[in-house]
Amino acid sequence: MLKRLINSRFARNVALVATGTAGAQAITMAFSPVITRLYGPEAFGLLGTFTATLAIAMPISALTYPIAIVLPKKDDDARSIAKLSLLLAFFISLLVAVILFFGDQAIARLLNLESIAPYLLLIPAAMFLNSLQQIMQQWLIRKKQFKVSARIAITQSLILNSAKTGVGFIHPAGAALIVLATLGNALYAIQLWLGAKRWTKPEDHIHRPKEQLAKPKTLAHQHRDFPFFRAPQITINALAQGLPILMLTSFFGPASAGFYSLSRAVLAMPTALIGKAVGDVFYPRINEATQKSENVFRLLLKATLSLGAIGIIPFGLIILFGPTLFTWLFGHDWIKAGEYSSWLALWLYFMFMNNPSNQTIPVLGLQRFYLFFSLTSTAIRAFALVLGFLLFQSDILAVALFSIAGALINIALISIVLWHSKRFSTSIKDKNAY
Secondary structure (H helix, E strand, O other), X not given: OHHHHHXXXXXXXXXXXXXXXXXXXXXXXXXXXXXXXXXXHHHHHHHHHHHHHHHHHOHHHHOOHHHHHHOOOOHHHHHHHXXXXXXXXXXXXXXXXXXXXXXXXXXXXXXXXXXHHHHOOHXXXXXXXXXXXXXXXXXXXXOOOHHHHHHHHHHHHHHHHHXXXXXXXXXXXXXXXXXXXXHHHHHHHHXXXXXXXXXXXXXXXXXXXXXXXXXXXXXXXXXXHHHHHHHHHHHHHHHHHHHHHHHHHHHHOHHHHHHHHHHHHHHHHHHHHHHHHHHHHHHHHHHHHHHOOOOHHHHHHHHHHHHHHHHHHHHHHHHHHHHHHHHHHHOHHHHHHHHHHHHHHHHHHHHHHOHHHHHXXXXXXOHHHHHHHHHHHHHHHHHHHHHHHHHOOOHHHHHHHHHHHHHHHHHHHHHHHHHHHHHHHHHHHHHHHO
């Protein structure tokens, strides 16, 4: 069975994506001890606040239509969705730019974002560039061009981290990190586009003659559950994940947000390395399984348990030795980041396991449920943070309560999606019996 798993196409594709991500993460880790000593917690806090704000705004830029590029049976329909996504991203980002140009100061005061007020006009540019990146990534996932994505992940990490280090010796400020993060999205999108043109067959290119494309309006209506349910859900989820940074900035200052940002970034590495690799390969695979009436429950359960087994060691080490590891890697100034990480690892372990369930949700048509689930879970997480901040006046306790709530929420979501996949597989089996 182990030999069959190793030799399977699914495992080979996961290994391809993971290799590229591993290379990118290895480069990031190699640069991190230098970068953290150059910039300091406050600069990381400003970057974290900007990134959290961007993540909350991102789903509206293309209304999450890029995620639907994988789903159509015909490539021409997928190209039409890509075209629709590009047009939406351009006009919505332009609208956000106009709003921020005339009201950036008022919006910063209203949302308590004074610390990044000078950089708010970069948000629409980052939104559009991030949408371009998503469109190209989803097209490459659809075409199963995982080798292309792996190559680009490594070069992107090398260029971006080199730039951060070089600029850090000259101007080690949060503004520099924010500008580089925005330019990084542009660089990534360009590399993906050039890579797709260079390393795929002409018939697999995303651009085709106009007359061969289906009407975007028809496909927009067909996949309307993405803007109606998935976009609000991702926005709510981004808000839930960004709340600690925004609230730490508000109650304890940018430095505390910097500790959290570094902890979150380090702990996201297993998810980026293995979880995302499994998710990118699993999404088209689970979509194919539903179309071919395969056992969706068995595929989902195997992927979830595999991630659970893989994640025990890295997350367990952080839970037990977080402060010591962070002090050794990043310097004594970052010991509090290690204290945060010991609690965050509990939540992120179950979020790591949750990746296949997240990919299964649009395939099983559970977008509406996921929206309401996200609303409820966000309220629970916000309550946990407020309890720690206002009642106990402790940033450590707030992060701990937030992490425990996040762990329980992810366990619940995994269980619910597994139950729905079981029902789906049972209904298919019953139909085939007749």
